[in-house]
Amino acid sequence: MEDFTFTEAILQDYKTGMGAMGEKAPNVVQSFHAFSESCFEEGEISHKQKHLIALAVSVYAHSEYCIIYHTKSCVENGCTSMEILEAISIAAALGGGSALSQAVTLVMQTMDDLSEDPNPVQ
Numbered sequence: 001m002e003d004f005t006f007t008e009a010i011l012q013d014y015k016t017g018m019g020a021m022g023e024k025a026p027n028v029v030q031s032f033h034a035f036s037e038s039c040f041e042e043g044e045i046s047h048k049q050k051h052l053i054a055l056a057v058s059v060y061a062h063s064e065y066c067i068i069y070h071t072k073s074c075v076e077n078g079c080t081s082m083e084i085l086e087a088i089s090i091a092a093a094l095g096g097g098s099a100l101s102q103a104v105t106l107v108m109q110t111m112d113d114l115s116e117d118p119n120p121v122q
Contacts, residue, residue, distance in 0.1 A: 048077040052087040059091035
């Protein structure tokens with residue numbers, strides 16, 4: 001058995017799963033890979049920037065395999081530690097902002113709707 005690092009072991013687990021799925025649903029896996037590859041092609045936005053965006057989205061979406069994959073890709077594409085930390089800080093701001101915006105609107109409005117209190121929350 002090979003001695004993998006944490007990152008290599010997680011990514012190997014993903015590759016094994018994709019291989020198994022590829023045997024059962026090759027068109028889906030091949031189409032997914034082709035689509036993903038086209039999204040990450042160098043264009044107006046560089047590979048480095050695309051992986052920073054993907055990392056931030058992965059953190060926001062709580063996608064553990066993607067977090068590891070795109071962190072590795074960020075490092076491989078020359079991102080500095082501070083660039084990575086700034087990208088994930090944006091994800092944290094969006095996550096917190098999203099939670100707060102739902103709380104101050106939907107939760108508070110629903111509480112007011114369901115309240116028999118003559119002095120609602122707002």
